[in-house]
Amino acid sequence: MPFSTGPSLRQCIGQSLAHMTHDSIVARMVAHSTFELAPCMGGAAGVEARKTSRLTLQLGGSLWMRITLR
Numbered sequence: 026m027p028f029s030t031g032p033s034l035r036q037c038i039g040q041s042l043a044h045m046t047h048d049s050i051v052a053r054m055v056a057h058s059t060f061e062l063a064p065c066m067g068g069a070a071g072v073e074a075r076k077t078s079r080l081t082l083q084l085g086g087s088l089w090m091r092i093t094l095r
């Protein structure tokens with residue numbers, strides 16, 4: 026486990042701060058990026074063909090995206 030290690034039972038007191046920092050960094054990266062479907066996905070029709078329903082609607086396999094920083 027990333028914030029506490031095995032038998033020592035010691036727990037990281039900075040865990041919440043680390044999560045908040047992580048979330049704000051990811052949010053800033055996403056806000057400054059453009060997401061496009063990768064060509065290998067075969068466009069919207071390719072995504073449609075990969076749709077599967079297992080309790081929830083899911084995509085069979087991976088969703089490949091092309092991410093460009095703006």
Ligand code: HEM
Nearest residue numbers: 026027028029030031033034035036037038039040042043
């Ligand atoms: C990604 C970020 C972080 C990771 C992965 C992490 C991980 C850990 C781990 C594994 C431990 C337990 C070590 C042990 O078993 O002896 C620990 C302890 C601790 N961490 Fe973090 N930590 C992170 C960020 C932070 C931050 C941001 C702070 C403070 C602002 C912090 C303060 C502490 C302190 C004071 C302890 C000792 C707790 C004790 O001995 O009771 N950590 N951390």
